[in-house]
Amino acid sequence: MVFIAIFRHLPFGAACVSCVMLRVGMFGLSEAIWEKMMYEIKQPFHSGYLQVSEIHQIYWEESGNPDGVPVIFLHGGPGAGASPECRGFFNPDVFRIVIIDQRGCGRSRPYACAEDNTTWDLVADIEKVREMLGIEKWLVFGGSWGSTLSLAYAQTHPERVKGLVLRGIFLCRPSETAWLNEAGGVSRIYPEQWQKFVAPIAENRRNRLIEAYHGLLFHQDEEVCLSAAKAWADWESYLIRFEPEDVDEDAYASLSIARLENHYFVNGGWLQDDKAILNNIGKIRHIPTVIVQGRYDLCTPMQSAWELSKAFPEAELRVVQAGHCAFDPPLADALVQAVEDIFPRLL
Template sequence: MYPVCETNRSGWLQVSPVHQIYWEESGSPTGKPVIFLHGGPGAGAPPVCRSFFNPEIYRIIIIDQRGCGRSTPYACVEDNTTWDLVADIEKVRDMLDIGRWLVFGGSWGSTLALAYAQTHPERVAGLILRGIFLCCQHEIDWLNEAGGASRIYPEQWQQYIAPIAVDKRNRLVRAYHELLFGDDEQQRLQAAKAWEDWESYLVQFEPEPVSNDAYGALAIARIENHYFMNLGWLEGGRAILANIAQIRDIPAVIVQGRYDMCTPMHSAWALYQAWPQADLRIVQGGHAATEGDVAAALVAATDRFASAYHW
């Protein structure tokens, strides 16, 4: 990975009557434009996200999606859908006067990158995707219902289900929704912390201690739960796999960790089967973008686009 470069400029863009999103630009002001789409939804984009790109070649654009990171209002799910985020990306592109750009997204960011590319293929010079998540029910069940990842990390699973009444544990996403959007602030914070802790264990290759910041967990817990309850607004004719024809000719690299417990191989393989023109790179790793072979494959992909493609 490249050293984290300094930000050249940054600001907030009013994208709706409710939301302002944070944006920043770093790297070469005249370089090849690339936008980084973070995961979650609701995780925000820390400075390390700049380090996947050679700052002498790339004009690096990073945003915090609605309701998270430095965007305001914090943890807000009003007017916050996949299609609102797709529209926001276009508003940022237009504001920065960029014709076409490379789109880089991991985990939920891969979902958003695909949805954006299928909506605006003429604006996408290429795609680099990691940890494929298609926002399907079986993926959400793997993450947040019994019988999936719970069988890999049973100790941590017990902590995840602890805030939920025993009679509601057969529908955990819905039960968490009641707590995360309820009137009891202490319950909201407790639920947010448990939700984020569980996901943190899955993101890491091996479970390690997690943050004690319950308020900081609110955005990812509330926004993820909101999106999962609505299947990302990606059902039927708007499903990612139903719209592959829109992006079939866009150059793409898919990086997938073989041992990813958060977004398992199945979804990356399903995407590749529908889209064999993409370059699927399976590496010996888990979910985290900054982890060993995963990071190396992502940087190799950005270096390849820098030298092999022009836009």
């Protein structure tokens, strides 16, 4: 197969990059299998570090139009960090694009630090960034763990949210974390990869894998930590794409996502109970919201998006024939479209 990258112009305005993958067979190029449309990545015009606690400094950046509609991108994990490609979901001509790396990950400091690192610390950090930048209200965009954090932030500060675009709904419930990291869930779909995931854990401790991994990821021996982090991250990376490929994650780069995910999962995301987010939906039902969900998402299955849409009937649920990764073409297209469609409601 070959990839052809071209510049296109959407009705919305700015140039976007469209990557079309064409099947090459014995008769030459055939029809496009898919099309991925995201905006051209612009460099930040403003960035820095914000001291949010005695321990933590978080990285923040702004790109796009300084006078545009503010939007904040909340990455997943917890612990994944953001990348420059995340700017591509937003038209840089009309959006003031704010991206942060949450505590302990990405460019934030110190790396992989779980101390003073809870959902409510992150919610407070988002507010500190908003106040620092002098933004009154903004669009909040988040996927996977970022959808959890977006909802928690919106329910805490509804007066500061113009709209929500959510992907891969995760409500941080024990049933969801067990699906991903305990036996009997997604392990049944990829048993061969599951064997690699459980390998670091003694057989007599595999009935509570998340807790067992906690001991390894926070072990005093750095080699033990890094080995466990790599196994954790390899397992999750394999599940993210609609068409999985063999993965071999860097051990040190894996430490933040493995350690912080485990830290949050062990503590139930610091939510009051497993219905906390759904029970507080009444606080945000007036906020324009689009939910984009991959039908075949193995990390954050469709059930949670469905339950959220039932509790939040004003939100629009868009189901895409895709998996979990926001950069897989069907989801990337749907997310760009969701932002374009919600834009008039933000003005």
